[in-house]
Amino acid sequence: MEDRGLPMRCRVSPRLGLELAVALAAMLALALLAMSALxxxxxxxxxxxxxxVAMGALILYQWPDPQRGLGPANQVTLVRAVLVALLAGALGAPQWVEAHALPIAAVAGVALLLDGVDGWVARRYACASAFGARFDMELDAFLILVLCVQLLMMGKAGPWVLAIGAMRYAFVGAMRPWPWLDRPLPERFRRKLVCVWQVGTLLVCLLPVIDGGLATVLLALALWLLAVSFAIDVRWLHRTRPRRS
Structure with missing residues (x-):
């Protein structure tokens, strides 16, 4: 039977399905390892x-080309998604998070290292895409939010630390009343540097050797840098917004 009536996003290439299935198997294996070893x-x-699984469903919905697989760069980002999902799942066990701060920091560190790898792979194999950039950005934002919640649960910082993780989502929410925010921004190394700084700071603050006082100073600096970066981008978007004739 022909499937001409199906939306393009309902047609999944066998390669994409296999990639997501392998990643799900890796997720299951990692979760079982964490249960048995930790x-x-x-x-x-x-x-x-x-x-x-929710991440995989979003990938299937947003994937623009049902005839192709993810490609090498997005495959690296998918590995990061497995690690980020493990960290997010740990939020359901606050006491376990506090008792296993070092392994959690190690997983977050690997996710941070892979954040540089997927960009390098995209340039090396000329497979950069708008989907890949969005996938990478949204995963970064989710990782930052997850780490902020973990630090809050560990008592390393007060509720204000959630502002670091919520800023990206507040920016997206502001696009509805102010549509001029929803426009492409020029490439800036500053954004990537600030993102790496955020994740690196959150990761360091997870370590048991960092007490609440030092964590507060480091996190306050990270929040200030992030706020400045967003302010620069918002100012550029406002100055270049379309004018009504």
């Missing part, structure tokens, strides 16, 4: 798997 609670492991 006594991760079952509800946290199940939450991690559920979060990754």
């Amino acid at each position: 006594a991760m609670p079952a509800q946290a492991a199940a939450g991690a798997v559920g979060i990754f």
Whole structure:
């Protein structure tokens, strides 16, 4: 039977399906390893798997070309998604997070290192795309929010730390009343540097050797840098917004 009536996004290439299936298998294996080696609670492991399944559904919905697979750069980002989902699932077990701060920081560190790898792969194999850039950006934003919540649960910072993770989502929400915000920004190394600084600071603050006082100073600096970066971009968007005739 022909499927001409199906939307393009309902047609999934076998390669894309296989890539997501392999990633899901890796997610399951990692969750089981965390349960057996680190006594991760079952509800946290199940939450991690559920979060990754939701990520996979979003990828399927947003993937622009049903005839192709993800490609090497997006495959690296997909590996990062597995690690980020594990960190997000751990939010369901606050006491376990506090007792296993070092392994959590290690997982976040690998995710941070891979953040540079996917961009290098995209340039090396000429496979950069708008989807890949968006996938990478949204995963960065989610990772930052997850790490902020973990630090809050560990008592390393007050609720204000959530502003670091919420700023990206507040910016997206502001696009509805102010549509001029929803426009492409020129490439700036500053944004990537600030993003890496945020994740690096959050990662360092997870370490047991960093007490609440030092964490507060480091996180306040990270929040200030992020606010300045957003302010620069908002100012540029406002100055270049379309004028009504």
